[in-house]
Amino acid sequence: MDLLSYQRTVFGFHGCDKRVADAVLTGKTKLSASENTYDWLARGFYFWEHGPMRALEWAIQQSKRKNSHIKEPAVIGAVIQLGTCFDLLDVKFTHELARHAATLEQAMAGQNMPLPRNQRVGIRDGDWLRRERDCFVLKYAIPEVEREWDCQFDSVRGVFQEGAPAFKGAGIKLKSHIQIAVRDPRAIIGYFLPDETLLLSPATAS
Template sequence: MYSSKPSVVYGFHGMDKAAAMSILNYQDNFRHSNNIYDWLGDGVYFWENNHERAKQYALEDMKRPKTKIKEPFVLGAVIELSNCLDLLDQKHIDFVKFAHSEMVKSLDTNNKPIPINSGFGTVDFDFKRRELDCAVIRHAHAIALKEGLKFDSVRAAFMEGNAIYSGAKFFDKNHIQLSILNPDCIKGIFLPRQPTCLL
């Protein structure tokens, strides 16, 4: 009853400039990510209302060995979340918890291993390789589909990075991330303006 989120949010996608220009000029579309370690399962990923974090991501990704980013760039999107699996909403948190228990039962029955979240390399304390979380979100989608429900988007908050001061539980890369499964949720794309002040 309360799952639909008709209000729009701004999403920011860090990527290569040439690819961004192709999307902006309707020569290409955003690509769905479907890696087994994606934090929110399949979909097109955006940083919700966080241009700077998208920019940081593009700069970080450019340094990775298999990157497609030659010139870091940020593309903005106007997004309607519609029927959203929102992990900031208690009933969806409970549903994903249920999906996890159902997935574990299914894997145990079939003698298959339970995926785990792990790091990329030895210094990744944020466990960016989220194979368990990805599998659970995918299982949640499968359960919903059996009940005749299809989610258009997934939304979650992530605590990430280093403490912003000694003893803090606020971290310097905290963010809300979106995974958009239904391309019709993306109502428009735009070139973000550079802010004229810090706040």
């Protein structure tokens, strides 16, 4: 068996506008891959692994921004086969990322060019929401690893400690999550509409 291939299916959740969710579910349109320079896991179709409430929180937050394309927050679920996954929860991949980051930084320094910097958004942002450096390095490192290992990565997976502490003095954060960026859309087996109870906190559901 290919040691790179996870052969593992997970559920992912994507926050979006209700019109987009309805159109995807009925097959009228497809999700668009994110190509921002600040994406946390570089390009891909983004999902929160087993995180429907986090997907909804994100969609609600986005809907409050000026000129947001999200007018009615919604969540769409997806069945995802991780396939060949560049998994940043595995030291095999974080070590590779560090190695290629060092090579990239050295090459750019030779041209007197600095790496982009991760940036905070506002004074309350403690999470470096604009991950310009992370994205830049991943865009370089992943193709290099694919070339060296003679493979093609279907997905990228990472864990993020995000948000305020869950309680005073805690190392646990309120918005911590596992995020997946699907690079090959064929890894998305299908979409579904989450049960409404999945989008409610226990206090709200009761």
